[in-house]
Amino acid sequence: MIKKFMQKLACFVTVAAIIFSGVASYSPLNVQAEELTADEIRDKIEQLKQDNEDRENKINNLEGSIAENEEKKQQVYDLITGQKALMDYYSNLAYMKNEEVNAKQTEIDGLQTDIDNKQLDIEQTQLEIENKEAENEANLEKFADIVRTMYTTSPGDIFSVLFGAGGFYTMTIGGEVLGNISEKNLEFMNQLKTDIATLESDKKQFETDKQLLEEDKKALEAEKVILEEKKQEYDSLYYNATSAADEYQKQYNQYQADIDADELEKNNLEYLNETNQAEIDAFEEKLKEIIQAASKPDRPHQEGEWIWPVPGRGYITTYFGWDSYLSRWHKGIDIGDAGINGDPIYCSKAGVVIVAEYTYIPGYSYGKYVVVDHGGGYTTTYAHMSGVEAYVGQEVAQGDILGYVGNTGYSFGPHLHFEVRINGEPVDPFNYVSIA
Ligand SMILES: [Zn+2]
Structure with a gap:
């Protein structure tokens, strides 16, 4: 009782150590399998395999999710590429439009x-x-003075008015001179008037020219405004493409983050599965050792009688040898009396249990079955059981109950499939047993 408790405690401590020490410190050496029976090891292996299968399913789901996100990420990447092409396109157009605006400005400046x-x-x-007008005015003043003086002074004085008081005593014909002077003056004034008129005309032309230039400039400025509006439109389209690309980039980053998280989880699960597999391998190795230790193949064959495994039943549905119905070699005999279902199956001869398969595996031919090693290379097999009452490594005596007749595995009705083998080769059981 205490020994059993200690075994369970050791087992618990081992499992706890595996769980709490974390995966990294785990080593198959931690498997204290010698403390466990073959059946307990078998249960552990089943549990570990189930855990691995659960993780495998999670890994598959993660892979699905990763693939989905990868696809979405690729789609968003294509969208980003598209928006970046638009950005280049509009940026080019805006640049060229700006060049046009600058050229227009140069024209306007010209x-x-x-x-x-x-x-x-x-x-x-x-x-x-x-x-010219000032000159004309001055001249008019001067002429008016001369005319006024002419009518108010003596001819002698006129000379002094026109030529000053000194010096011109050689002048003799005063009237002629005066006439001449007035005529010259008129001519000069007329010339001034003509000059002024020409200048006025020039000025008018200049003003007209200027007005035309200003109209041209106004037209160019209007064109420039249109160009600037177009440039703004391109700038705005460029901005839209930039915002869209930024938005897609955010989505891309989110998908990448999700993928990274899934990958991390997947890697962790895969790592757990690998370490778990190492534990399974270690347990399986241990199980093999137990079975090998139990089966003792070099143990001498125990002489003596073999007993019929299902006493009172003797209806053979299939004999050892070629089975023409199923077109295959039949490796044992099938005992299938009506009402045999659930009958106890007795061990034919003393030995050690080397296989006790509890698990019903659909499609697996033997179903639940037991193999007993009798030493000297002899084994017996009891298949299609409804239940197993033996465990690997168990020493069994002749007549011990190994299990019950059933219909598991590749079977078409309750029966016992019974085999005798020598060094693994099936032989006819009737060479050893007789119906009893
Ligand atoms: Zn059979």
Whole structure:
């Protein structure tokens, strides 16, 4: 009782150590399998395999999720590529439009220079007009003085008025001179008037030119505004593409983060499965050792009688040898009396249990079955049981109950499939047993 408790405690401590020490410190050496029976090891292996299968399912789900996210990530990547192409496209258009705006501005600046020059021409002409007018005014003043003096002074004085008081005593014909002077003066004034008129005309032309230039400039400025609006439109489209690309980039990053998280979880599960597999391998190795130790193949064959495994039953449905019905070699005999289902199956001869398969595996031919090693290379097999009452490594005596007749495995009705083998080769059981 205490020994059993200690075994269970050791087992618990081992499992606890595996669980709490974490995966990294795990080593198959931790398997204290010598403390466990073959059946307990078998249970552990089953449990570990089940755990691995559960993790395998999770891994499959993660792989599905990763593949899905990879696909979405690729789709979003294509969208980003598309938006980046648009960004390049609109950025180019905006650049070219800006060049056009600058060219237009240069044109406008050129016109402005022309306008400024025209303005200078106008001002220059205006100045000339004013000078000519001042000259004309002065001349008119002077002429008026002469005429006034002519009518108010003596002819002698006129000379002194026109030529000053000194020096011109050689002048003899005063009237002629006076006439001449007035005529010259008129001519001069007429010339001034003509000059002024020409200048006025020039100025007018300059003003017209300037006005035309200003109209041209206005037209160019309107064109520039249109170009600038177009550029703004391209800038705005570029901005839209940038925001879209940013948004897709965020989605891309999220998918990548999800994939990374899934990959991490998957790697952890795979690592757990690998270490678990190492534990399974260690347990299986231990199980093999137990079975080998139990079966003692070099143990001498125990002489003596073999007993019929199902006393009172003797209806043979299939004999040893070629089974023409199933077209295959039948390795034992099938005992299938009506009502045999659930009958106890007795061990034919003393030996050690080397196989006790509890698990019903659908499609597996033997179903639940037991193999007993009798030493000297002799074994007996009891198959298609409904239940097993033996465990691997168990020493069994002749007549011990190994299990019960059933219909598990590749079987078409309750029966016992009984085999005798020598060094693994099936032989006819009737060479050893007789119906009893
Ligand atoms: Zn059979």
